[in-house]
Amino acid sequence: QVQLVQSGGGLVQPGGSLRLSCAASGFTLSSYDMSWYRQAPGKERELVASLTSTGAGTTYADSVKGRFTISRDNVKNTVYLQMNSLKPEDTAVYYCYARWFGSWGRGTQVTVSS
Numbered sequence: 001q002v003q004l005v006q007s008g009g010g011l012v013q014p015g016g017s018l019r020l021s022c023a024a025s026g027f028t029l030s031s032y033d034m035s036w037y038r039q040a041p042g043k044e045r046e047l048v049a050s051l052t053s054t055g056a057g058t059t060y061a062d063s064v065k066g067r068f069t070i071s072r073d074n075v076k077n078t079v080y081l082q083m084n085s086l087k088p089e090d091t092a093v094y095y096c097y098a099r100w101f102g103s104w105g106r107g108t109q110v111t112v113s114s
Contacts, residue, residue: 002026002101009094009108012086016112020081022096022105030074032100036081038092038110048094049081063089086112 008020020036033052039045049070050059058070069082079096091112096105 002098002103004096004098004103004105006094006096006105006108009110011111011113013114014087014112016086017082017084018086018110019083020094020096020108020110021078022080023076023078024098025077027098027101029072029077029079029098032098034070034072034079035097035099036070036079036094037097038090038094039107040089040092043092045095051079083110086110088112 003025005023006020008018010018012018031053033050035050036048037045038048046061048061048064049068051070051072060068067083067085072079091110093107093109095107
């Protein structure tokens, strides 16, 4: 059974950093493309970052380029989203997503506020 368990997130001041984790079970994460999405109140869910199965290709939303980094630990079967220089507009619920399986993590709240 495919499962994505998220951790990390919380409240951080503008300019701060957070790291989100998404531990996969039921499949070998390195064999599949993985993504992070986010959804702010009153807005549609949007793609934040993607990582190809080979690890050679990454895609970022323009709004997070240069600040966020998606990565993967094949031993831990976990994908990460490192978020630096956070801004209030980054406030949202963040979800990891395994597209091949159509599976979503439960989401984790990130709030950027002073």
